[in-house]
Every structure is written in C-alpha cells, then in structure tokens.
Amino acid sequence: MCVTHCEEHSIGVDPDLFESLRLELRRGCLIVAVLAQLREEHYGYTLRKTLADQGLAIDEGTLYPLLRRLESQGLLVSEWREEDKRNKRFYKLSTDGRQTLKQLLTEWKSINAAINHIL
Amino acid sequence: MELLDRYLHALKSYLPKGQQRDILDEISDAIQSEAEERQNALGRALSHDEEAELIKRYGHPMLAAARYKPQQYLIGPTLFPYYVATLKFAAGILLLLHVIVAIAMGFTSSNPVANGLRTLGGLWDAIPFWIAFITIVFAILERNQVRLKMFEHWDPRQLQPVPAPRTGEPQRIPWSESIVGLVAATVMLLYWLGVPPLDRLVFGGDGMSVRLGPELGRLHTPITMMLLMVVAGNILNIVRPYFTYLHGIARLVTDAVGLTILYVVSRAPKILVIVNAAGEGPGKYAQQEHDLNRLIGAILVIPMIVFIGDIILNVWRLAGRPGDHALRQTLHR
16 A cells, blocks of 8 residues: 555656755765765866766766865865876865865765665 | 867856966866867767767856856855845835825825825835845845854744644634624614714704715715625624635625725715705814814725735635644644
C-alpha cells in the first residue's frame, strides 16, 4: 500500500524541482571535490578534465567563477605561468585551504556515515 | 578562432572592470585548450559549428559574466524576512495614517466623503514610493553585509497560545454579534419608517425641526429594503449561527448595497434640512444646517470604511483557508 502510494508520488515529481534539489546537493560537494583535487596544482581545463574523468563533471560556467571565489576567500592561491606556449593560470590549495579541506572532509565523512546509516 | 574573439568581446562588457583581462585570458586559454585537444583527436581543424558548440557551453556572455560578480541578488535570504516584515509594517502604518487623514478631511472640508475617498486613493501613490524606498534601504544593507539581530533574542514562552481546533463544522457566528446587529438594524428601521418621527428633533423654541433633505426622499425604498435585509440576515444568523457560503454571499450583497446608498447619500447637497412647521427654512438656522450636514457627511465616512472592511473580511472567509484546519489539528495532537 505504502509502496504504491510512494510510487504514485514519484511519477508526479516536477523535473524542475528535482533539478533544483540536485544542484543544491551538488553545490557543497563540488567545493569539497575541487579543494581536494587542488592538493595538486592544476589549471582550469585540466582540473575540469580530471574531475570529469573521476565521475564528477562540472560545467565551465560553474568551475571558473568557483575557482575565483575560493581564491578570494583565501582557500586557493594562483599564478600565471607559460605552458604549451600559452599563459595558463595554475591553482593550488593555500595553507588555509588545506586546513579548511581537512575540516570539511571530517564533516563530509560524518554526514556520509549518517546518511549511509539512515539508508 | 573568430568566434572566440567575438565571444570574449561580448563577455568583456559584462565583467567587473578590474578583473576583465584576467578572466578573459583564463577563459580564452580554457576554450583554446579544449579546442586543441579535440582537433588532435579528430586530426583536423574544428568546423565553425563545432567551435560554436564548444563556446556555447560557457554560457551566454551576460550570464557567464554574472557568475563572477560577488552578489547575485538584491536582498539575500538572511535579510529577506526582515524586508517582508518591514513592508507589512509600513503598509499597516500607511493605511492607518490615510484613514485618520481621510476622517480628518471629512470634518474639515465641504465635500467630506469625496475628499475622504480621494485621500484614501492617495494610498496608491504612496505605496510604490515606500516599496521602492524600503527595497533600496535593504539592498544597501545587503550590499554592506549588515546583519540585523532584531529577532535573535526571543522567548518561546512568549508566543501566542494555539487557538482551539476547529471541528469540521462551518465557522460559528457569535450570538452577541447577531443580537447587537439585529437590535441596531431594527432601531434604525423603525426610525427610518417614522416611529418615532425624525422631525421631533426640535431646534430652539420656535418650532423649527430637522427633516430629511429632498434628495433623500428618492432613497426611501432602497434604504428600507436594505434595513429589512439586515434585520432578516441577523435573524437568520440567530436561527442558523454558522457561516455558510449563503451567509457570505448575503452579507456581501447587503454590504455592497449599503455602501452604494451611503455614497449616494453623501453626494446629496443637503442630507438634512431645518424647517418650520410649514416646511420653510432654515432662516436664521442656515449656519447650523450647514454645520449639521458637514458633520453628518464626515461621520458617513466611518460606516463606509466599516462596509469596505466587512466586504474584504467576507471575501476572505468565502475564499477559505484550507490549510488552517489541518495545521491546527496537527498542533493539537
């Protein structure tokens, strides 16, 4: 009875609502993933590729502004350097960024364990 | 890549001034890196369409640039509840002030109802100004990251108690409301029908009395009908003391008729006249007659506001609030 009831509701879920909830869920996760990936130095394009190769695609319009924001918050440092005959902006974690990532990962593990337990 | 140049040119105009070069260089490099990689994979140059498809993924220049700006909203979620509360408070104050001024205008002008209504109409001019003003103030607070702490210190013990849960029955009309309404409407009806006659209100000692103005004679039947409707409505409320759809419609009709009659009365040059036994006058009482009519004209604004309020209340009741019942039931579990 309950299963039928729940299924009936899931059929009617508004796709826009789902998309909005999905984006909300991803927002915080992407920050953790970007910070974690930048324990090694990357420029924007290789960072995006690496994340995508590991199953976390992030679109261009989101990644570059996010990198700027994290840098302005002091979590990343960047420098322009020439590579492959072109200037590229390389990002990596700052000292504050490392500490913040450590705290975020602790929080992430705790949430992940709780969700797994609930599920 | 001509398309890339065009994209960067369009993007530049939307970017924050101090960061334009830096951001454009980075995006240019990202697009070129990806284009090169795809060219290497395909073994040929990208077509015009493929370039367009690649660039399109970076978003429309206006939206892409907007993501680099620090603030994407006028009033953020932290300040928004304060903003809404301020708008409601300001709307209440504005309404109150306009009602007070409308009544005051009624007492001081020669055409009290028209002037009173014009003053109330001024609300429509005042509201957009105050909405704009409050919005600008909150936008400035948001931009400066000001955090209000007005509601941070509160005590749950000071919250209002939850009202008693409603049953599935319609809302009950209080007996007191019906009885007071019936008595008031009956007295007015008797007075209107001449029991006791209105011209017993004698002025001075020389046989001058107060009578209805000639224009009001035409309204005799409509006013009688309306008062009869009010009496009947209150009797019905006593017999069947529940607010039903029929009750609501009947009250809306009565209120609308009452409001119309009051408006027509207020437009009459003379609502009451002072005459002698032969129906002549007002003679030396001209000033008193003038003052009396101004006073009545001003007082008429009050029942008109009451009628308007009752119409709004009845429309609200008829529209119903289906969520209320379920919410109260939940709170009382």
